[in-house]
Amino acid sequence: MQNEQLVKVAVAALEDMKATDITTIDVRGKTSVTDFMVIASGTSSRHVKSMANEVLDKVREQGVRPIGSEGLDGGEWALLDLGDVVVHVMQVATRQFYDLERLWQGAEQSRAQHQDLPE
Numbered sequence: 001m002q003n004e005q006l007v008k009v010a011v012a013a014l015e016d017m018k019a020t021d022i023t024t025i026d027v028r029g030k031t032s033v034t035d036f037m038v039i040a041s042g043t044s045s046r047h048v049k050s051m052a053n054e055v056l057d058k059v060r061e062q063g064v065r066p067i068g069s070e071g072l073d074g075g076e077w078a079l080l081d082l083g084d085v086v087v088h089v090m091q092v093a094t095r096q097f098y099d100l101e102r103l104w105q106g107a108e109q110s111r112a113q114h115q116d117l118p119e
Helices: 003-016 046-059 091-099
Strands: 020-026 035-040 069-072 076-081 086-089 108-111
Touching: 003 035, 003 046, 003 086, 035 046, 035 091, 035 108, 046 076, 046 086, 076 091, 086 091
Parallel strands: 035 086
Antiparallel strands: 020 035, 020 108, 069 076, 076 086
């Protein structure tokens, strides 16, 4: 599966679960760790866990085997390592604290409607 398609699957799963402020960051050429980061907010620990699990379920349905996940127990934040796509799902306060968008400023970022991902 192409990275851009994987991003679309993850974003669609997050949108289906009513995630807020979904942001995709293209970090190709800025780090060797991954190509895309998807960041989304949830309203509670249960919401964060549910969204993360939904993303994992949807990518597995597409034949993608996640490399790993962190933070699913607590629900304050979750990190899903899908290889060339990393998904961060956080409660709003946690997202504000880590401010990943600022960390990656200068990288191409897009919000919500992700049909027009960079090719």
